Structures are given as C-alpha cells and as structure tokens.
Amino acid sequence: MPNFDDLRLETSDKVVIRGYLIKRETDEETKRAPTVLYLHANAGNMGHRLPIAKVLYDKLKCNVFMLSYRGYGLSDGQPFEAGIKTDALTALQFLRSNPLTANTKIVAFGQSLGGAVAIDLVSSNQDEFVGLMLENTFLSIPKLIPSVMPLLRYLTFLSWEKWNSEQAIRKVAGVPILFLSGLRDDLVPPPQMRKLFELASREEKNPVTWEEFENGSHNDTCGQEGYFEKIAAWWEAHVVAADPYVPTGRLSGMGTKDIIERSNGTREIIDKDEHPAEPAEEKPGHAKKDD
Numbered sequence: 001m002p003n004f005d006d007l008r009l010e011t012s013d014k015v016v017i018r019g020y021l022i023k024r025e026t027d028e029e030t031k032r033a034p035t036v037l038y039l040h041a042n043a044g045n046m047g048h049r050l051p052i053a054k055v056l057y058d059k060l061k062c063n064v065f066m067l068s069y070r071g072y073g074l075s076d077g078q079p080f081e082a083g084i085k086t087d088a089l090t091a092l093q094f095l096r097s098n099p100l101t102a103n104t105k106i107v108a109f110g111q112s113l114g115g116a117v118a119i120d121l122v123s124s125n126q127d128e129f130v131g132l133m134l135e136n137t138f139l140s141i142p143k144l145i146p147s148v149m150p151l152l153r154y155l156t157f158l159s160w161e162k163w164n165s166e167q168a169i170r171k172v173a174g175v176p177i178l179f180l181s182g183l184r185d186d187l188v189p190p191p192q193m194r195k196l197f198e199l200a201s202r203e204e205k206n207p208v209t210w211e212e213f214e215n216g217s218h219n220d221t222c223g224q225e226g227y228f229e230k231i232a233a234w235w236e237a238h239v240v241a242a243d244p245y246v247p248t249g250r251l252s253g254m255g256t257k258d259i260i261e262r263s264n265g266t267r268e269i270i271d272k273d274e275h276p277a278e279p280a281e282e283k284p285g286h287a288k289k290d291d
Helices: 027-032 046-060 081-097 113-124 141-148 150-158 165-171 190-201 227-240
Strands: 004-010 016-022 035-039 063-068 106-111 129-135 177-182 208-213 257-262 267-271
Touching: 004 081, 016 046, 016 081, 035 046, 035 081, 035 113, 046 063, 046 227, 063 081, 081 113, 106 113, 113 129, 113 165, 129 227, 141 150, 165 190, 177 190, 177 227, 190 208, 208 227
Parallel strands: 035 063, 035 106, 106 129, 129 177, 177 208
Antiparallel strands: 004 016, 004 257, 016 063, 257 267
C-alpha cells in the first residue's frame, strides 16, 4: 500500500494521536472510493492490523483510515473511555475535512473494543456513515467482566469503563450492520454478540446481517475461511449500492493542529481551531490487557 498519509491529529482536548490514511493510486480514485474507518481492539495498536487493512484495501477497492487511540502505539496520552470516543470523533472530523475524503462513503469497522467505539461513533453521527461492521463485540464492560474474571462479578459497579454498546446500538437506525461472530470466542461470550444483533434487528430500518465462524476464537476470527469473502459480499450489497454521501457540514473542522506526512515525502501542517469541543473528563482506572 504505497500511497498513504502518516497523520498526527490533535484532538479537542489537545492530545496528539497517530493515524494512517491509506489511499488509492490517484487522488481521483481516492475521492470516488468508499473508506473504512478501522477501529482496533484493545491489545496492540493500528500497526498490528496492517495485514488486515491490506486485505480490505485489495478486496474492497477502498481507502482505509486507521488510528491508534490515545495511550496506544505512538499516540500521546492515557486511554480512558471518554478520551477514546474523542479520538474516534477526531478521525471522523479529519475524514470530513480532507478534500480527498470529504464526500466519501464511510463504513466503521470495529473489532472487540473497537466495535464498542464504532457503535458509539455511528450512533451519534449516523448521517456520516453508510455501514457498520462489528467483530466479537461485547454488550458492556460491566457485563463482560464476570466472564473474564468470575471472582470479580460482584464488583462490576467499580468499573470506570462502561462502553455500553447494549444501549448505544438501540440508537442506530437506517445504517446497515454486519455482525462477524467467532463461536469459539474465549474472551467475549458469543451470546453477547448475538444479543447486539437482536437489539439491532428490532429497528426495522436497520438492514442487519449475521455471519458466524464455527472455529473462530477472539483473536483469529478474521483468519477463518470465508471471512473476507463474506465482508466483500455484504460490501457489494450495502456499500457499493448505497446512494452517494450527501455532505452534512457538521464535521468539517479539523483539530487545532494536524500534521500530514505523505508517502511521497511532502509534509503539511494545518493550523485550524474552529468550534473546539469541551475536553473529555479523564477518570482513573483504565488498564489495558490482552484482547
């Protein structure tokens, strides 16, 4: 993937996060292509997902935007729920500000924790998305803790992190959703993923699709036979066939200072401080663990 921008994006609360915008061969192709906004799982960072991005890039003929949340990879700061939500919104604002992607069809793709991030982002910005893809995502952190650490099941109220996808997905209406579930998931109980599907199915306007992988565990569902083919079939039916994006103008302001380093060696600094959001309130207690 030789055509990419290495990004440093400053969020509304002045944290610099890192991202990649992986583009098509020409600017005109990039402008016409849909874009996957890739929101990664808890372990690692965006760099660990480049092999997956490569397959999506090749099979779907799309652009791919990836980011490392604050505290992950080379991004600054410490991770916490409100901050990660701000990071995802900053990525979306960048896509809607960049002339190459301002009018692109955007599909959010989230794996595990990234699924929770994606559900939250789409539920609050539905007019900006033509699709949502979720892999092995949980109902909420308090409902996940008893399955991960049974001895702490009576202490779930102490969890600072909520990520209440069970509630947020109820707000999604009219956005096609693809559920990708590994039935041998050893971290997120597959019934939690199924419950999210059932909640999304209650909204008649939501075209929802369920795909399951019998031998898929939490971290290798994307390696199961037919995984990318099922995504491609869904993409053709719901993304390629979707109407062109109609600009809303809601998210055109970039962060206060964004730095774009292009693969051709050029560098651009964008200094723009329009309509800053209130800084996210940090809470203690976030601890990363293997996902």
